Amino acid sequence: MKEVHTYFTKWADAVALTHDGARPTIRADYPEPLWIQAVNLINDQIARGVLRPGMRIAPERELCQQLGISRVTLRKALTKLVADGVLSASHGRGWYVASTAPARRNEWPNTLESFSETAAHMGLTATSSILRAAEAASTVDEAEELQIAPGTRLFRLERVRLLDDVPIALDATRVPTTLVTGLDAVDFSHASLYEELASRGLEPARADAKVEARQATDDEAGLLALDKRTPLLVMRQLAFDAQNRPLFSSTIRYAGDRYRLKTQFVRSTAAGPTR
């Protein structure tokens, strides 16, 4: 495809990273990998206003000298910054700072967060009222979804999720006991399921989610203290670890007028998998 748009007719001046004092603080001592230090350094410069939206930054080979790292390492950092939407590259022209005020930028591309973590980010306290926390045999549907044998025992956790004591959602989560046992001994009115799983070596890496809207039933309306006509935002989630093993499934029914889901879609680039 032909590029129709031209941004500048003349070259923008490149901006060096070292405008204050000696060489920037990239140390080979190894507290953190060099490329992560480079990412943080550039993020800092943008936050500090040394690098402003739309600016062209110094060419790669020059940055390498300034930072004292190799080009391969620098490019690993730049790649990460592109993924975060902080920089963008233009082939024969240079690197440019993305044009959004960094303060308003999103934290992470598309984060899988627990309810507790989301609450913490908002400065609220997440608690739960437990409706059920027990092991039982799985149904055929549950077994298929979690890729276990039908009848395998599941830990079922059903909670009313509260933010600062206001009921927000109904959360029904199922974890196969083939992955973890002893969850029924935990008090989940304050504990976080994510943390419990993490402490047992189970780390969710991603989750597929389906979202739909429907009316609340009488039961649901009662538990969430809703007007019966209020719609629910229903999110059905299946979480996997890095090996794509299903870890747990959860259905979260949010009160339609008390919650808003946020997500970010990314346009796929290059090498889409072979079907």
Place this chain on the structure above:
Amino acid sequence: MKEVHTYFTKWADAVALTHDGARPTIRADYPEPLWIQAVNLINDQIARGVLRPGMRIAPERELCQQLGISRVTLRKALTKLVADGVLSASHGRGWYVASTAPARRNEWPNTLESFSETAAHMGLTATSSILRAAEAASTVDEAEELQIAPGTRLFRLERVRLLDDVPIALDATRVPTTLVTGLDAVDFSHASLYEELASRGLEPARADAKVEARQATDDEAGLLALDKRTPLLVMRQLAFDAQNRPLFSSTIRYAGDRYRLKTQFVRSTAAGPTR
């Protein structure tokens, strides 16, 4: 954190990629970059069943020889496959094929798709009934969202979106005329907005979305031929290009019982941006 879980007590046998005929088809001629060829090759081997879920693949240094590429290039391919959830690495132990049948795996991590593209994937035909397609001055709110001066003219496109002639959603999209002009001359009852933008050099790279549920108004119910009590799934979307310039905003109101949003959340790894 300490790793609690141990997967194997004994080493799994490594699996080579070359089980059929001569060396696999990675050619330096350059139709595609070598690392993309490697990605495709490994995806193919998994699809063909040579590599099966849970298997350990040959160590990096061995694969380099088999494929005739350098370790850096191979690792670029492996990194991509990790991002796609196809492989996972374990430090001192090796590379493992993720344990989900590849056929059931998702296409792309989290795709930004147009309605037309989504329809095509489902084998349906997307059409539109145009409610409005005209330029007008922006309101203060619209201007702020799109980062333009208030009063700047916008192209407003309002459509009923149909799949195989069934009304699915109401789509209201606004594009600043500072980015593109002449859109009011296009017949959007069949044309795709994404394609029109792409042909003018505007490529969306990502979009922030907020999703909520609410009841349909009488007007909305009428346009979508809904029972008035059916809830709507409302998605408010703001699309950006690679430089983070806002390209357009769109509000899509789906009939709650005719559509289901799918998305994927990814657990953020390493180097979270500085706040």
Place this chain on the structure above:
DNA sequence: AAGTGGTCTAGACCACCCC
């Protein structure tokens, strides 16, 4: 101690953009 992934380097060539 040996095997493996994780990080890093110096140097090369190509493709694209602009003068």
Place this chain on the structure above:
DNA sequence: GGGTGGTCTAGACCACTTA
């Protein structure tokens, strides 16, 4: 032609896992 990003290589050292 000169500057710039995109790709690729060979080789090195470190950290983690398993024996």
